[in-house]
Amino acid sequence: MPTSSSEGLKLQLRTIRERRGLTQGELGQRAKMASASISHFETGQRVPSLDSLVKLADALEVSVDELLGRTLDEASTKVDPLFLRASRASIETLDAVKRVTAALLRDDQGT
Numbered sequence: 001m002p003t004s005s006s007e008g009l010k011l012q013l014r015t016i017r018e019r020r021g022l023t024q025g026e027l028g029q030r031a032k033m034a035s036a037s038i039s040h041f042e043t044g045q046r047v048p049s050l051d052s053l054v055k056l057a058d059a060l061e062v063s064v065d066e067l068l069g070r071t072l073d074e075a076s077t078k079v080d081p082l083f084l085r086a087s088r089a090s091i092e093t094l095d096a097v098k099r100v101t102a103a104l105l106r107d108d109q110g111t
Contacts, residue, residue, distance in 0.1 A: 008069025009053075010044040016060050016067065017042075021090050030059035061091065 017027050017038075024042070028035040032055060040046035041056075048056065057064045086094065 031055040
């Protein structure tokens with residue numbers, strides 16, 4: 001567990017961004033901030049404001065807590081393993097899952 005929120009952010013931001021398959025520039029576009037700012041946050045040269053944290057979390061589709069490295073110990077939670085796997089999936093995979101689920105629900109309601 002990181003020793004501070006800023007250290008947690010530094011470690012998590014790059015990991016989550018890369019897991020989502022995004023470049024710093026792409027994340028910057030989604031969060032409406034400069035890619036240089038993303039770089040500064042990832043290297044610890046700057047600490048984002050609260051507003052920037054929320055924009056980053058929204059752009060990465062994670063909670064601010066997760067972005068800061070403040071997650072629950074998975075071993076101590078009773079979360080379905082499928083949901084844990086989904087939380088680590090790329091945006092493209094999650095979009096595909098949503099499309100398939102929506103189609104299944106439409107089919108189910110039609111019968």
